[in-house]
Amino acid sequence: MTLPVLIDAPELASLIDAGTPPILLDVRWALGDPNGEEHFREAHIPGAVFVNLETELAAPPSKESGRHPLPSIENLQEAARRWGIDDGAPVVLYDAVGNMSAARGWWLLRWAGLADVRLLDGGLPNWESAGLPTSVGTGEAVLPGTVTLRGGQMPTIDIDEAARWNGVLLDARAGERYRGEVEPIDPVAGHIPGAVSAPTAANLDANGQFSEAKILRERFAALGDTDRIAVYCGSGVTAAHQIAALAIAGYDATLFPGSWSQWSNDSARPVETGA
Incomplete structure (x- = not known):
């Protein structure tokens, strides 16, 4: 993947000041914190x-598909136009939790x-620490867009393919x-x-920004064959962060969207514990 993944706060601010801002999406969400829209208004x-991750960036949860299945391309396109x-x-x-x-x-x-x-490196905390302005309230009205979306442009695997994956399968959840x-x-x-355990927290530096590409390359190279990587997490959310970090490092990776929430609900699937 050669497309840029990140933009920093000064570059984003300069685009806004020049009158050529990108479409800015605030995805405030964290496991156990359903108050993203309230944080946005603050x-x-x-x-x-x-952007509501639960309703706009995921289909309804189920035991068969996991807690955050991929939305249909029709629903995602409707949201993107909105x-x-x-x-x-x-x-x-951007968000407030290191993206x-x-x-x-x-x-x-x-x-x-x-x-x-692109992702705003460091998210809202980095923007604020740079002394850049914020707004309060529900946000400005936007004109509906006309984008046409076409799914399948990033690789995915299903639960059966994850079970027989012939490569490195990274688990992006916390080590415990x-x-x-x-x-x-x-x-x-x-x-x-x-x-292989590869917690997403290790993608970030002490400032909550992605580590330099060289550091990320060394990290992932130490975990196994970088020619064939798949990633899962709890429900397919933070695994996307891992794929972004891999892209910064120069590696392509495949997402298992159902992740552990799908795997652990299937009693026929084997489970390992320990390091």
Whole structure:
């Protein structure tokens, strides 16, 4: 993947000041925190549109498909037009948790065929620490867009393909969940047999920004064969962050959207625990 993944706060601010802002999407969401829209109203980057991860970036949950199945391309296109996206329009997404949730939107729009889609490195905290302005309230009205989306432009695997994956399968959850020591939300603790632990938190530096490409390359190269990588997490959200980090490092990767939430609900699937 050679397309740029990130934009920094000064570059984004200069685009806004020049009157050529990208479509700005605020994906405020975190596991256990359903109040993203409230956080948006308290402070957001001027011109941003709030995106609801649960309802706009995912289909309804089920035991068979997981907690955050991919939305249909029709529903995603309807949402993208509602956000004001036209064909060829640049898009920047951000959140307040190191892009752990915004990366889901980044991946989905790339999967749907948009080329110029980037993450604001460091998200809203980095924007604010740079002394840049924020707005309050529900956000400005936007004109409906006309974008046409086409799914399948980023690779995915289903649960059976994950079971027989012939390559490196990265588990992007926290190490204690991988090892089966805790499981806060899914029915079974542990990991897919043969998967390698690679927590997404290690993609970021002390400032909540993505580590340099060289550091990320070294990190992923140490985990196994970088020619054939698939990634899963709890429900397919933070796995997208891992794919973004891999893209920064120069590696392509495949998403298992159902992730552990799908695997752990299938009693026929084997489970491993420990390191």
